[in-house]
Amino acid sequence: MAPVKDSAAADDSLRTHLRAATMAAHDLLDHAMQAASGWQTRSDYARFLALQHAARVPLEDWLAHHAPGDLSPPPQTPLLARDLAALGLGLPAPAPGLTASKPAAGEALGTAWVLAGSALGNRAIAKQVARIGGGEWPTAFLGDDTMMAFWQGLRARIERPAEPDEAEGATRAAEAVFAHFLAVAEHGHAPESLPA
Numbered sequence: 298m299a300p301v302k303d304s305a306a307a308d309d310s311l312r313t314h315l316r317a318a319t320m321a322a323h324d325l326l327d328h329a330m331q332a333a334s335g336w337q338t339r340s341d342y343a344r345f346l347a348l349q350h351a352a353r354v355p356l357e358d359w360l361a362h363h364a365p366g367d368l369s370p371p372p373q374t375p376l377l378a379r380d381l382a383a384l385g386l387g388l389p390a391p392a393p394g395l396t397a398s399k400p401a402a403g404e405a406l407g408t409a410w411v412l413a414g415s416a417l418g419n420r421a422i423a424k425q426v427a428r429i430g431g432g433e434w435p436t437a438f439l440g441d442d443t444m445m446a447f448w449q450g451l452r453a454r455i456e457r458p459a460e461p462d463e464a465e466g467a468t469r470a471a472e473a474v475f476a477h478f479l480a481v482a483e484h485g486h487a488p489e490s491l492p493a
């Protein structure tokens with residue numbers, strides 16, 4: 298499922314720019330995650346949650362140290378840990394961390410956009426998971442309302458044009474975050490074996 302065009306965002310807005318710049322990366326990631334885990338069975342879904350957890354730990358850590366409060370999305374890793382525990386699983390090893398350098402203009406914004414924007418896709422996945430799992434599988438992560446509330450607030454920041462250095466930093470960071478998720482999906486930092 299690729300991001301669809303949203304008429305709410307003006308064409309010269311930062312959001313439109315970020316979506317265009319990362320559309321191919323998003324498609325690649327969507328396919329890689331479906332190949333690496335998907336959510337067709339309980340163990341697929343557990344692997345999906347484990348991948349999400351492994352990828353998000355260093356990103357949330359980086360944001361906690363470098364992003365201003367209004368660009369720190371609510372952490373998702375505690376919700377992922379809760380879902381994994383409900384499936385009888387421990388936590389996977391986190392993916393390698395990001396460089397701890399001070400962010401340039403726009404980098405925290407671009408990182409926050411990817412993490413918060415993924416909640417849009419999560420809504421669609423949640424519906425499928427509810428159907429496939431017969432409503433039995435835990436969905437603290439996929440159904441997180443606080444991330445959707447954060448997303449609504451972030452829209453005001455991105456549905457307007459940005460200064461060139463901010464747009465450049467946000468794009469660079471967004472591309473790096475997609476590449477990070479892709480590496481986790483392709484090289485599997487999730488546990489090797491999960492119960493069926």
Ligand code: HEM
Pocket residue numbers: 298299300301302303312316323326327330331410411412413414415416417418419421422478
């Ligand atoms: C695993 C499979 C995935 C599926 C099926 C999926 C699906 C979607 C869908 C349907 C949308 C569009 C929602 C809308 O416009 O109303 C979307 C947007 C988006 N997704 Fe994904 N997604 C997936 C994974 C990810 C991941 C892992 C990330 C990043 C960590 C991500 C980041 C984003 C971003 C940044 C947007 C755009 C937000 C915006 O419109 O500004 N997605 N996704």
